[in-house]
Amino acid sequence: MSKYRIVLKHEFMSTLKRKGFLITSLALPVLGLLGILVGMVVQNINAKPDTNEPLQIGYVDQVGVFSGYQEQPGVVLIPFADSQTAVDNMLSGELDEFLIIPADYINTGIIQRFTLKAEISPGGDTSYAISSFLTSNLLGGKVDADILSRVQNPFALINTVIDESGQPAPGQGGIPNYIVSYLFGILLLLAIFTASGYLLQGLSEEKENRIMEVLLSSVTTRELMTGKIVGLGLAGLIQVAFWLVCAWGLV
Numbered sequence: 540m541s542k543y544r545i546v547l548k549h550e551f552m553s554t555l556k557r558k559g560f561l562i563t564s565l566a567l568p569v570l571g572l573l574g575i576l577v578g579m580v581v582q583n584i585n586a587k588p589d590t591n592e593p594l595q596i597g598y599v600d601q602v603g604v605f606s607g608y609q610e611q612p613g614v615v616l617i618p619f620a621d622s623q624t625a626v627d628n629m630l631s632g633e634l635d636e637f638l639i640i641p642a643d644y645i646n647t648g649i650i651q652r653f654t655l656k657a658e659i660s661p662g663g664d665t666s667y668a669i670s671s672f673l674t675s676n677l678l679g680g681k682v683d684a685d686i687l688s689r690v691q692n693p694f695a696l697i698n699t700v701i702d703e704s705g706q707p708a709p710g711q712g713g714i715p716n717y718i719v720s721y722l723f724g725i726l727l728l729l730a731i732f733t734a735s736g737y738l739l740q741g742l743s744e745e746k747e748n749r750i751m752e753v754l755l756s757s758v759t760t761r762e763l764m765t766g767k768i769v770g771l772g773l774a775g776l777i778q779v780a781f782w783l784v785c786a787w788g789l790v
Contacts, residue, residue, distance in 0.1 A: 546766025
């Protein structure tokens with residue numbers, strides 16, 4: 540048992556001192572921090588300088604029914620007679636973007652959006668404001684105000700997990716718990732692959748340098764392999780624990 544412990548301690552300490560192990564341990568938190576910083580920078584770049592100033596969105600109504608409800612939360616919709624006037628106003632900085640509601644909108648539901656920046660889609664708040672503007676004009680005065688409000692906000696979904704007895708389960712985790720479990724599994728697999736790679740590398744080097752023959756003359760094969768596997772496994776667990784602490788700090 541003492542020989543097994545000697546091998547374990549040697550593998551554990553030598554793994555912790557490896558440059559590759561240290562670089563791998565530090566690289567993941569650094570990359571995570573850089574990702575957060577880049578996301579914050581991109582968000583600040585895309586944000587309006589004055590958050591209290593509503594977004595100015597022009598629109599060209601070719602249907603002829605969108606004349607009201609132009610003030611939405613965080614957005615003001617400004618009508619224009621033609622697209623060229625809207626373009627000129629956007630280029631001069633008076634508009635953030637503009638929409639063209641074509642004459643066949645009722646049948647197709649298609650709206651053209653023009654911006655000065657490449658975007659996949661507008662932000663969630665902007666999309667909601669545009670949707671509320673369209674819905675309010677289409678249904679305003681035709682249905683009850685409560686029904687119009689419900690059409691704009693059809694539902695608020697509440698998920699409940701039940702146990703085998705049909706009662707609400709104690710833990711209502713949802714997506715956050717799933718993400719934590721998924722990330723922990725990825726980190727654990729990464730640590731296992733790293734430790735197993737060091738094990739194979741160490742065995743190969745010891746075999747080439749004939750150190751293996753010297754070791755086997757002093758310890759049994761079981762003691763040697765058990766010490767190596769447990770030592771590398773402990774180093775991998777410490778690596779995972781370090782990553783989790785860093786992730787907790789970043790969150």
